[in-house]
Amino acid sequence: MQNNLDNSVLKVEGLSIAFGGLKAVDNLSFEIKEKEVFGLIGPNGAGKTTAFNCITQFYKPDSGSIVFKDRSGNVHNLLEKNVHDIVKLGLVRTFQNVELIRELSVIDNVLIGAHVDFKSTIIDQALRLPRARKEEKKYRAEALRVLGILGIADRADLPAGGQPYGVLKKVEFARALMSNPRLIILDEPAAGLNDIETAELSKLIRKLRDELDCSILLVEHDMRLVMDVCDKICAISFGKFLAVGTPKEIKENKDVQVAYLGIEVEENA
Numbered sequence: 491m492q493n494n495l496d497n498s499v500l501k502v503e504g505l506s507i508a509f510g511g512l513k514a515v516d517n518l519s520f521e522i523k524e525k526e527v528f529g530l531i532g533p534n535g536a537g538k539t540t541a542f543n544c545i546t547q548f549y550k551p552d553s554g555s556i557v558f559k560d561r562s563g564n565v566h567n568l569l570e571k572n573v574h575d576i577v578k579l580g581l582v583r584t585f586q587n588v589e590l591i592r593e594l595s596v597i598d599n600v601l602i603g604a605h606v607d608f609k610s611t612i613i614d615q616a617l618r619l620p621r622a623r624k625e626e627k628k629y630r631a632e633a634l635r636v637l638g639i640l641g642i643a644d645r646a647d648l649p650a651g652g653q654p655y656g657v658l659k660k661v662e663f664a665r666a667l668m669s670n671p672r673l674i675i676l677d678e679p680a681a682g683l684n685d686i687e688t689a690e691l692s693k694l695i696r697k698l699r700d701e702l703d704c705s706i707l708l709v710e711h712d713m714r715l716v717m718d719v720c721d722k723i724c725a726i727s728f729g730k731f732l733a734v735g736t737p738k739e740i741k742e743n744k745d746v747q748v749a750y751l752g753i754e755v756e757e758n759a
């Protein structure tokens with residue numbers, strides 16, 4: 491594919507998908523730059539989840555294009571890929587629901603759920619042959635590095651059951667980060683967190699961007715977090731593009747104020 495992304499990692503153009511007669515996403519376009527924290531906001535039912543399900547190919551859109559640039563600079567048409575290919579290209583997502591095995595340690599939960607492809611066979615692993623041991627050592631080291639970035643390496647060997655919710659969410663993050671992503675989609679990461687944890691999340695998102703050298707697409711309802719951490723924000727309403735800009739520009743945009751923040755803007759006010 492031709493390289494037409496310049497310094498962007500993801501370009502979505504004219505994305506549309508309908509469920510029955512309902513246009514969940516309607517001709518939506520935006521692009522995410524390298525090392526950008528990009529927010530996608532909108533009220534309930536605006537089409538945010540549907541849009542990122544189209545990006546990760548969980549849904550195939552009715553029309554539009556979605557292109558992604560991997561770490562080697564190759565540009566891929568994501569519509570030709572399946573969900574598993576997407577992860578291998580370096581585009582991962584986190585899930586709102588934390589699903590861990592309580593009896594296993596934190597690090598084993600990361601390894602089990604990580605998007606990594608083990609090269610050793612099940613027999614290699616069952617017999618603990620050198621190839622399997624070497625591979626396990628490599629991934630354990632990587633899991634420890636990721637847990638370190640998230641500030642929970644000291645809990646690696648503790649059982650996941652009984653850890654605070656904020657820690658469990660980080661374990662869920664760690665799984666996604668194991669595949670050296672170029673772009674991470676965070677699906678409402680602040681859901682269920684208290685104010686202190688949400689403030690910490692802001693710092694963590696920037697740290698992930700810097701230390702993992704990646705871009706972040708943040709889909710989030712918590713406006714304080716979005717305004718604090720995003721470099722750029724795209725606002726949508728009823729599946730349609732409404733505005734894109736810096737947090738300040740989005741805050742001051744009258745259409746956004748009316749559609750999202752519930753503020754009635756008086757003319758000549």
Ligand SMILES: Nc1ncnc2c1ncn2[C@@H]1O[C@H](COP(=O)(O)OP(=O)(O)OP(=O)(O)O)[C@@H](O)[C@H]1O
Nearest residue numbers: 509512513514532533534535536537538539540541
């Ligand atoms: N699989 C589906 N089948 C039918 N309708 C769907 C499906 N998924 C989403 N929708 C509808 O598409 C619209 C957009 O939903 P979507 O979940 O993408 O919004 P959202 O912005 O993520 O909302 P929220 O903030 O509540 O998560 C809604 O009207 C929703 O009911």
